[in-house]
Amino acid sequence: MTLAERLPGHPFIAYKNGTLHVEAAALPELAREHGTPLFIYSKQWMLEALAAYQRGFEGRDALICYAIKANSALGVLRIFAEAGCGFDIVSGGELARVLAAGADPAKVIFSGVGKTKHEMRQALAAGIACFNVESEAEIDVLNAVALDEGRQAAISVRINPNVDPKTHPYISTGLKGNKFGIAHDRALAIYRHAASLKGLRVVGIDCHIGSQITEAAPYLEALERVLDLVEAIEKAGIALHHLDFGGGLGIDYNGDTPPAADALWRRLLERLDARGFGQRRLVVEPGRSLVGNAGVCVTEVLYTKPGEAKNFCIVDAAMNDLPRPAMYQAFHRIVPVTPRRGEAVSYDVVGPVCESGDWLGRDRALDVKAGDLLAVLSAGAYSMAMASNYNTRGRAAELLVSGDRVTLIRRRESIEDQLRSEQFEG
Numbered sequence: 070m071t072l073a074e075r076l077p078g079h080p081f082i083a084y085k086n087g088t089l090h091v092e093a094a095a096l097p098e099l100a101r102e103h104g105t106p107l108f109i110y111s112k113q114w115m116l117e118a119l120a121a122y123q124r125g126f127e128g129r130d131a132l133i134c135y136a137i138k139a140n141s142a143l144g145v146l147r148i149f150a151e152a153g154c155g156f157d158i159v160s161g162g163e164l165a166r167v168l169a170a171g172a173d174p175a176k177v178i179f180s181g182v183g184k185t186k187h188e189m190r191q192a193l194a195a196g197i198a199c200f201n202v203e204s205e206a207e208i209d210v211l212n213a214v215a216l217d218e219g220r221q222a223a224i225s226v227r228i229n230p231n232v233d234p235k236t237h238p239y240i241s242t243g244l245k246g247n248k249f250g251i252a253h254d255r256a257l258a259i260y261r262h263a264a265s266l267k268g269l270r271v272v273g274i275d276c277h278i279g280s281q282i283t284e285a286a287p288y289l290e291a292l293e294r295v296l297d298l299v300e301a302i303e304k305a306g307i308a309l310h311h312l313d314f315g316g317g318l319g320i321d322y323n324g325d326t327p328p329a330a331d332a333l334w335r336r337l338l339e340r341l342d343a344r345g346f347g348q349r350r351l352v353v354e355p356g357r358s359l360v361g362n363a364g365v366c367v368t369e370v371l372y373t374k375p376g377e378a379k380n381f382c383i384v385d386a387a388m389n390d391l392p393r394p395a396m397y398q399a400f401h402r403i404v405p406v407t408p409r410r411g412e413a414v415s416y417d418v419v420g421p422v423c424e425s426g427d428w429l430g431r432d433r434a435l436d437v438k439a440g441d442l443l444a445v446l447s448a449g450a451y452s453m454a455m456a457s458n459y460n461t462r463g464r465a466a467e468l469l470v471s472g473d474r475v476t477l478i479r480r481r482e483s484i485e486d487q488l489r490s491e492q493f494e495g
């Protein structure tokens with residue numbers, strides 16, 4: 070396989086004249102100017118990923134709510150707000166972010182199992198479209214908060230369809246043993262209860278079965294189960310204005326072949342049409358599939374360290390910047406920014422953090438020397454958004470590239486930024 074074939078972001082992330090580019094920007098120049106580790110995102114790639122969903126929903130009443138936990142940089146949110154997207158948020162902090170990025174609150178939905186009363190008040194005041202509620206207890210608390218505020222909260226109940234999304238256990242959410250959603254067989258009783266509460270207005274139903282899903286089958290299975298419930302709930306006299314099928318569509322990390330968003334939705338819409346729900350308002354909550362392959366993280370090789378059992382390639386990015394390998398043993402392709410022509414050696418690519426779990430890739434064939442740049446691919450989702458200050462490492466800078474225009478959308482976090490919020494005793 071040639072290097073070019075291993076690049077899932079092609080043509081927006083590609084080699085030109087032997088050097089890796091994001092759109093028209095050469096990565097060595099960006100690294101020289103902004104330092105490493107450095108996240109670089111292709112705007113065109115994000116827009117193209119969004120366009121696949123838009124094509125899939127052509128002629129339908131659909132709202133695409135970008136799940137911002139995947140990548141919540143304001144500069145990224147602005148792209149989706151300008152493209153007309155709504156947003157799926159999971160905290161009051163995320164609400165503040167989408168509003169700061171110019172989101173229309175009427176297109177914001179609020180998911181998550183642990184909303185606080187304060188967050189509920191914040192979202193009611195902002196006038197969001199819908200709370201996706203996840204438990205009976207939350208329904209009663211939201212009702213009380215809404216009555217107290219003299220408002221009505223629009224709600225959708227998140228159903229746990231008990232479908233196996235065939236993904237990593239930490240990112241599967243629609244099985245019985247998960248903390249998410251309300252069991253299928255409790256749903257009708259809960260809808261009846263919610264519909265009787267004065268502080269709530271039932272508007273929809275939702276499900277989200279997991280993340281990095283690479284097949285259509287789990288979606289089709291969940292869809293049938295949700296529609297069975299919709300029929301039962303509406304027969305009980307409770308109208309559901311919208312149907313929300315969550316996010317979760319996977320991306321190509323390592324030769325994965327998820328369906329394209331438009332192809333997936335053609336299949337799902339066939340079933341919706343067949344069961345008479347094709348003209349209902351549809352909501353989706355994609356995160357990873359809109360941003361994941363649009364981003365790379367550029368890192369510098371600090372040292373190569375030959376060992377008895379293994380060779381280590383020690384780079385300046387670490388688990389605090391790219392937590393997915395340490396958290397879920399996730400795979401990211403790692404490629405040289407300017408490939409050499411020598412012989413490749415097998416390395417474990419590791420960061421400077423003092424944990425054996427601090428690795429970015431294992432057994433990678435690389436021809437590298439100290440000072441070389443590597444690009445960790447598919448780093449647009451659940452990377453910077455999960456970054457931490459572990460080992461008092463400042464969080465990386467983020468660049469957005471559109472054609473030959475480069476924007477620093479987040480400056481590198483300084484040590485002053487980190488120390489500012491702390492104080493001594495007394």
Ligand SMILES: *Cc1c(COP(=O)(O)O)cnc(C)c1O
Pocket residue numbers: 136138139157180181277279280281315316317318354355356357358
């Ligand atoms: C995380 C999440 C999403 C987005 O998942 P992706 O796999 O990134 O598409 C959507 N909805 C809910 C409720 C989530 O928790």
